[in-house]
Amino acid sequence: MRYRLLILILGPYILWSVYFVTLYGVQAIGCRANWDTAFLPGFSVLRVVLVAILAASTILSVAMYILAGRLEMNQLVIKRIGRYCAAAGILSSMITFPGVLWLELC
Template identity: 40%
Template sequence: MSGNPLFGLFAAWIGWAGGFLILYALQATGCRAGWDSHMIGAVSTLRLLLVATALTIVFVLLGLSWKARRNGPASPLARIGALANGAAILATLCFAGVLWLGMCA
């Protein structure tokens, strides 16, 4: 990020890991609280919350990546950091399961 290319290397991956924990905690809480049986139209409240959270995580990671590219120096480490951020954003594809997988067992 600004001034520290090493932080730019790991920022998106730390954000991805935090987002994964948030999604997992939200899913467990929602299942325990019965949010999967509360419907808004044809979609459960839990699924809507998980989709909104996953999209928010993607936008935060895109913002981190954009800021790292905008403020980072043109060093080789900064370029590697930009690639690492892109890989973290691609890794959010695993969050797409909130669209079709069963919420609670």
């Protein structure tokens, strides 16, 4: 029970930090490997990879929010705090990561 509460509250923030490190690590690797100069029809390979990571992180964050709402808990306040933490993780992802859509990559 206690581990579930810990995961419920800290999980979204840990996931966000994993997304952050993954996204910018892939960007650094892609810039070094010249993925920004290789193009698919209309888009660089690096941008496609970063947008895929952005989409995956958003989907996983929303899944964490939904999961927080479905947990069977008799403590309604903790459940609500868990949902707020998951919503904060989604919001921080929406603020931090969309730059991969329009900013210069390298």
